[in-house]
Every structure is written in C-alpha cells, then in structure tokens.
Amino acid sequence: MLDPVTLAVIQAGLQQVCDEMDLTFSRAAFSPVIAEADDRSDGIYSAEDGSLIAQGSKGLPVFVGVMQFSTRTLIERIRSGETAAPEPGDIYIVNDPYLGGTHLMDVRFAMPFYRAGQLYCWLSNTGHWPDTGGAVPGGFSASAISAEQEGLRLPPVKLFKRGQMDREIWQIICSNIRVSEQRIGDVQAQASALLVGAERLSGLMDRYGDAQVTEAIAEMRGLATRQMRAMLADVPEVAVTARAVVDSDGVVDEPLIIALSLRRDGADVVFDFAGSSRPCMGPMNSVRATTLSAVYLAVRHVFPDVPISAGAFEPLRVTGIEGTFLDAHYPRPVSGCAAEVSQRIAEAVFAALVQVFPDRVTAAPAGTSGNFGLGGHDPDRGRDFVMYQISGGGYGGNAAHDGLSNGCSTIGISKAPPVEIMEQAFPVLYRRYALHEGSGGAGQHRGGFGLDYEIELLRGDARASFVMDHGRTGPQGVLGGKDGAVNRVEVMRGAEVWVPPHLSKAQDIALQPGDRVRVRTPGGGGYGDPAARDPALVAEDVRLGRYTRAEAQRLFGWTG
Template sequence: MTHEANVSERLRDLDEAAFAARYGADRFTVSVLANRLQYVVEHMCSGLLTNAFSLILRDWYDFAATVSGPPESGYPMSSVSNSLAVFFGTMADGLRNTVEEFGPGELAPGDLLICNDPYRTGTHVNDVLFIRPVFHDDRLVSFVSLRAHQLDMGGVVPAGFSATKRDVYETGLVLAPQLLYHNEKPVRSTFNLIFDNARFGALLLPDIKTIHQNLRLGERLIVESIERYGLPAFLGAIRYRCDVSAESMRDALETVPDGVYEGEEQIDCDGVDDSVDYRVRVRITKVGRDIEVDLGGTSPQARTSINASVLDTKTAVGMALKLLLDPATPFTSGTYRPIDIVLPPGTVASAVPPDGAVFLFWEGSGPVLLAIFRALADALGERAVAGDFGSLSIHNANGLLPDGTPWVTTAQCGGEHGPWGATRHGDADNYSVPYLANNLDPATEAIESDVPVVVLRKEYVADTGGAGTHRGGAAVMKDTLWLAPAEHWSSPLHTKSSSGFGVHGGRSGAAGATWLFDKESFDVAGNADLLGIDDSVYASSTPVAGVLDPETHVRDLDNGRYFYFASTPRWCTEPGAIFRYLTNGGGGWGDPRRRDPEAVRRDVRDGYVTVEGAASHYGVVVTGDPESDPEGVRVDHEATSRLRAGSMS
C-alpha cells in the first residue's frame, strides 16, 4: 500500500519519535540518504554523458535517470536527474506500467527490462526506457532507470523526426516490456529484434552497453547505501522525498486564489494538410490546497505524429505547476498528489493507437504547459511567467557521404533552441530549450564534425522579444549550409501566432518562420558575405513555414498568408542549399513604458532592440549609431519624458 503522510501534519512539526516511526530513521540519516539518492541519478547520468557515442546523447543530453521504490509501495519515484523534464515526468508511470505488465515476480538480479511504447511509457519509440531492478537479500527493494534516446529505431524516416507519419506502424519499432539482459547476459532475441530494425547499429550498440553499465553503477550505489544505513532507512528516504514534494506543492497551491481559470494554446496544423488547426484548452479549478486541470475541450488527436500521449500531458501539467508555483523543491511522484487531471482519450494531448501517432510528442504536450501559464497569468499577477518560443521547429536530415557512409542529424540544425519569457525577476534568457526540456545545445564544432553541414549563423534578431518592464528573450536566427545532397524533414508547428505571449502588461514576442535558399537563389561560394538579414533577401527563397507576404516572403502576421510546413513533406537538396530558421520571440513581463531607460539603451547597444523599437515599444528616445559606435549610444532623457508622458496620458 502506498504510504502517504497525513496532509494536515507538517513534516517539520513531527517530533523525533514520530519522524523515526514514519521514515525508519532519524531526520539526519533520512536526509543524508535522500541526498544520496540524488547523487545516484546524477552519477549515472555523468557516466552516460561522458561515454556516449551517438550525438543525440553526447551533445544533446537526451536522457534522464530516476530512482523508484518497490511495487508494494506503489513504485514511488523519489529522485530524478537534472536533465530532460519530458523524460523524468513520464518515467514513474512508465516504469510501473512496464514492470506490472512484465510481472515483478518474474524479475531477478542481473536483469535489465526495456520498453519504448509511447502509450505505455510516454515520449516516442526512440526513447527507450531501461529499467534495472535492485535486490537486497533476495527482496526487490528498488529500481534504477535510464530513459535514453536511441539514434534510430526504424520506421519510414531515418532518425524518426517528422510530423508527417500517419500511424504507429510508420513511427518505428515498438518494444513491449521484455528483457534486454538476464542474469547480466544479453538476451540475443531482443538485441536481434532491435538491430534487425534500427539504422546506425554501430552507434546504438556501444550506447546500450554504456547504459547497462551505468545502471549497474546505480544499483551498486543503492545496495551500498542499504548495507550502510539499513533497508528501513532507505525506504523511508524514498517516502520522505515524495512527501516533501507533495507538501511543498500543496503549500504553493494555497497561494493561488480559489477560482476557475481557462487558457488555450494552438498547434498550426498536422502533416496531412493545413485545413485543421489544433487547440489545447485547459479549465483549472483551484480550491484550497488542491487543483484540477481539465483538458476536456482539447481538439481530437491529429492525423499525423504531432500528438502527445497521456503520460506526456501529465508531465506537462506537473511541470507547468512546478515551474510557476514550486520551482525550488525536488520533483518526485509526490508532486502530483494535490493535482487531479481530467483528460479524455483520443485528443491531441492523449492520443490512442494505431492512428493517433506519437513522435513529436513535445509539440502536443508543450501547448498544455503554455495553456496553463496563460490560464493562471491573471491569478498570479506579478508572479506570472511569459510564454517561450514554443515549438522546437525540429530539423532532421540525412544522406550519404562520398564513400557511402550514412549520416543523420537529430535536432541540431533547426529552431531547437530559443528564448524564454520574462518574469518578475528580470529579462528572459535568449537561448535555451523550451520550458519542458532541459538539455544541452550541441557545439557547432561537434555538429560540423559529424555531418556535412556548416552552421553559418546563430544570432539574435532585434525587436523580436516581447517588450516589457522586463524584456522577453530575442528570437534566434540559425542558418545552416548543406555540403552534400540531403533529404530533410522540417517541422515548425507554431508560426501562425506567437507562443511567446506577454504577461502582467507585457507584450508578446514575434512569430517565427522557416525558409530554404537553394544555390541558385544564394551561392555562398560566390559571395563575400553571408546570406543577409534584410527583407530583400527573402524574395528569392522558398518558404517552408510561417505567415509571410506572398510576394516578398517577409513575415507579415497582419496581411500575410500561411505557408504550410509540409507542403513539401520531404525536402531534397543539392550541395549549397541553406535552411534558415527563425524561432518565435519570448513574451515580456510588465508595462514596457516602465522599463528603465538605461536598460533600453543597453538593449539598443547590444542589438536586442533597434533605435526605432526603443521609441515605439518602450517610449525611450535613443541617440547614436549602435552599429558604428555602440558605446556612444545615449538616452535623450528629456525627449523620453515627453514621449512617455504623451503615450501614457
């Protein structure tokens, strides 16, 4: 039976005897063990990160680790790594589903259990969940797990990243719960199943071996802890961490005014055509120290693989409330105790097989988080958080080198990194990952060493961050030059409007777009400069996605038309082609006219805001030329006072 503390009792108010009775040891010992559990997951991740072979693990940190308790306690997840939130949020339920289906009584020391089915474990088929049971004195007492992205798991698209796949049979190999290792020995049939279906086996095999060894490390560290402190203290530490998270979330919810709040976020379309847009709608009911998040008004599941599973959406709900209300305490399965989620099956946020294909799951679950941010913005007031750049606009390319060696990119050359929204604490970061992720940005040198591409540009674009007392992050422009023939799948799924909405009086950031320039429209070899950024360059481009002027192909949300991202499902290019991705801008926080003029001057100097934008968005008159003399830029305080007085009257 799952142990749950009496919610009316405060953990800090327990006397030593009551604490020891509940958690099997004194406070100091339980605290030491609780922190050691965190050390275990980080140690496993460090081992994988520094020994991984495939670029998606080595350069993106596309994995996560957890420690969970035994079946009789309900598989409580007490510790998660400092890595992908979209992973560890699904791993508690994914582990439970996998072990229960396989049978906990069928597990033995030295086993490694795997599953990658999105509907059982969340995320997508490339993200294999590796689970190692931990035994002590022949008793199953814990689990260590790693979910790690495998470079390829078969399917119709190499590496898998595409919004155009229509069912589970196209997304890739599905592994039901099964053993990969038994008694420390590889299970040949499982390895054969994977490598008979997956591309790039030469990279997958050493990665799988590395994962296996790091799970063995995690198991050893846990067994050592049990032998030193005793099993009751170890199990108590797991319960304690979960109880702390539950109490902390309840306390945080109590600070939100009781009421009913609604929010909505969009996905442009799916990979069939642009006739259907998708809406994620949340209705939040907050009473006391409990909250219900109802997604009953969300659009039906998409016709292609942009859907999220139930577990992905559960993760998004938990992370949204954690980021908004309770960011300082550990995320565990206890976080969800005061949260009820109402989610009917068959929506874009709760797809069901076989037609509700799941691959770009973050495009279905990310809007859940943003819809919650929108819904609670007014209730939170100055504590509200503005929207980020939303869609990863992920780019997936592959081809052959001259010697016949296959290559593939995964989430390196699109709009995968971009700005956050501003908060009461200050301006937003300009270059990060969406709120639901937490990974690395691959180094340019690593990208160019692995695939035939040159990263020509990664820079911020002026006047794209939402204006505010605190400015939203600036949109990121990335240009990539392809040196070899290649086929590409491009998936910008949030360009019809800005995902970077402003809060507390802040303005929204700009909407992004994607373009393709072939060698005939711009030949890098024949030009002394890079592809320009002025509006005139876009007329010769082929629009990939965005709301653009039909003639000039410049962004125009007011009068432009939408260019559908999958109008060409697969882009085939010759050497010399350039893809340009422009992310959405982050939202601003607070009234822009209350921004410190000196901060606006610095923004102009640093290229985040133009001289014209300073006047029109912030009411600040800036003199000087930021291009030729950035340190000579000054604020005309008298003219600024007049401008702000006129605009605020």
C-alpha cells in the same frame, strides 16, 4: 522517525545516485544528442507501483512523470504475465508511446534492483536515439498518419538477460533502424548508467541500512505532498482559464487548441482540459503519460523547491483529456508529443498560473525543441548518417528581470550540441549561429531572444525533416506584455527560398551540396506594459543590435 539531518542526507544521496547515472550515460554515449545535448534522464522508481523516488538534477523534467508511468506499466504487465518476470541482471527496453511513454525516439531501459534477494526498486533511464526507423531519418515524420510510419515500436522486452545482451532481439532492432552500427555505443552507455546506479544505491543502503532508507523514501514523499499543497493554497476555487495553440498537426493545416480551466478542489488543484481539440490526423497527438508529465513539469518550473518525488504530483489532478488530442491511443501518430505538444500544455499552465502567482510565473518561453532531422550519405566517409539538431529559444520575461536568450526548452535541460561537434560528425557547415534579433516580446521586462542558425550541406545527398512549433503565433506575453516572435524555417537552393506550407513542419526535403537550411527560433513573451520599460534598457538593446531603432520606437514607444 528520522531526524531532519539524516533525512536530508539520504535524500541528497538518492539524487546523487541519479546524477551519477546521468553523468555516466552522457560520458559514454556515442550520439551527440545524448553525449553533448544531454537528451536523457535517470531515476529510481518504486517496486510496488512505479512511483518516482528520485531523479537526477540534470535529467529532462518531462521524463519525470513519463518514466513513472512506464515503470508502472512494466510492473502491471509483469504481474499479468504479459511480460516475463525479472531476474537479477535483466534490463528491459521499451519505447511504446502508448505504454506510458513519449515518442518512439525516447527509448527507456528499466533494471530491477535487489536487496537480500528481494526486488527493492527499479532503476530506469531514457535516452533519445537519433533514429528508430520510420518514414524519415530521425523519426520526426511531419506527415505521418499512423504509428507504423514513425518507426519501430517496442513493448517491454528483456534486451539484457542475467547481464548478457539478447542478440536476437538486438538484431531485430538493428534491422529496423538507420545507422544501426552506431547504436551499440548508446545502448552500452544506457545500460552502464543503470549498473553504476545499482552500485551507488547499494553503497548508500549499506551505509544507512535498508530500514532507514525505506523510511526516508516514505517521508520524502509525504513531505513533497505537503509542500506542494502549501504552495498551491492560493489557487482559487473559481476557475482560472487559459489556452495555448499548436500551429497544425503537420497534415491538416489548422491550429489545435489546448483549453485549460484551473481551480482548487479542497486540498488538490484540478487542471481541466475539456474543450481542447479532438485527436488529430498528424503526429501532434500527445499520449496520456506525456500530457500528465507536461502538467507536472510546468508546476515544477513554478515551484522548484518542492522535492522531486511522486508526492509532489499527488495534489495535481488532470481531467478532461479523454476524447482530445491530449490523450492519444494507438494508432494515432505521436512524434511531436514530447518535444512540442508538451510545451504547449506547459504554456497553458503558465498562462493560468501567472494570473494567480504573478510574482512567480514568467511569460511564455519559446516552447519548441526545434526538431530538425537530416539524414543521408556521406561519400567521403563511405557511410550513412542521421543528424538530429535541437535548438534553444527565448525565455519569457518575469516580475524581476528580462527573459534568458537562447535557453533550453521548457521540457528539459537539453542544449544544442556544439557547432564544432556537429561539423566534425556530419557533412555540414554552420554558416550562421547567432541570436534571433528582435524576437524578444516587448514588455516592462522583455522576453529573451531566440536562435538564428543556418546549415549548409557540404557533400552527398540528404533529406531534411522538421517538427517544430510557434510558426503561426508567438509565445504569449502576459500582464500587458507582447508575444515573442514566431519560429521561421527557410530552405535555400541557390536563389530560391522555400518556406514550408505548415511553417514549422515538413518532411522529406531533398538537399544537395550547397543547399542551406535557416531556422530562427521564437523569442520569449514579454512581461508587463512595454511603455513601463526603463528607457536606458531599451537604449542598451538598440546599441547591442537586439532591436533596431524603428523596432524600439514601435514596440516600446522609445524616443531615444
């Protein structure tokens, strides 16, 4: 048996391999969404069943479970003969949501890693491509009613064969996506990250020996399982219930309900989603892999000290999703599943767990990635462009302090690209970039504030699309705290102000030079009774302009 020090060193070494892959991917990528916003993740996965061995500390949490499922699907297809068997130097590409994925824009690469001529494990990564075809630039078609309207769907195929790119497959991809000439930089970056990972993993195994590393991986998995079970031991056998709401599916203007019943069953914890809404017509369906990953990441938020390993997920059983919009099958559209529905799932998990672990769990965070796609032609540069803007929001208050303002989304560490980078890359000007004042939910510890930004199109013509959420209801407050403010979208053409009928979702909005789009993202929910808030903290918020005096009096009963 490994001594604890060696185990800890190998565990840290495996994570460092993934961290270097992440860093390589971001530094070499062309697109701001990867290079600046870090919308990507890298990991190491079992050759036997695709289970997670290690993931980078700076990778998107939602991809933790998803790449586990996509790697497992790849292995199963290779064994069945549906997909060609791997050889050294091969790299597979896949973005099919129904094969263990998210939405089409999250493109996954997987590379076999060999030791002594035998397949030892898989290295895999996911990067958000700015466009994969479909009805609208950027892929977030708010009105899609089938998968074909969302873009090019790729089953697992070898994009690189024995180290060389398959030009025919690449030409097929380029013929079906916008600004294809700009994608080669992202592809090479994604492949390079895997090659760096292979080199670093080889070095680690050369140093400690294959047998010791293999033993460490098994021990890490078992340790993670035991730790997660210990953490969840206080979950009662009597069910705790919660729910979350999706504004609409973008087509039918009715809310979608996520119903959750949480209980302990022996050593496991069951997350039962029976009673959630049925599959929807629009793109707010979630595929099974994303739904399970959303549960995993929500629990990881609450118990971050448990090692990142497949073992951490073994005590978590997800049931009741069959026949609901949380278990989408082809051809249901799913562009909103990873960026939006997954965060509503996490919100439901938080709302249930806060009843059991009030000192550990926060009120609901903003819970939307604020997906804003803008595509058109830049006459000054003589080329087309596709711009993808993500944005942060307020975190929920918690037992110890107020929520963070303008934090990244629940599902990841992706941050909005710097304004200067976006203005340099695209024909836009940011007229406003500030906190969404007044948006934090009132509470003893208030929610953080969302973001308020406004973009003007400078030249050419363009089309805008939005797939966001929390436009109908704000993020939930807990234990007497109030909900955060809702998401708001406005399109301004001169004196005319247009608000999407679905509030947070719209597509194909024509823009001309001078037209502007303003987005105000949600604030986090409040934690605890607002009347119990320290009046000095309320006064400080008023002094800084975070709340008006009238808001402070109404929300907190402030008399200052």
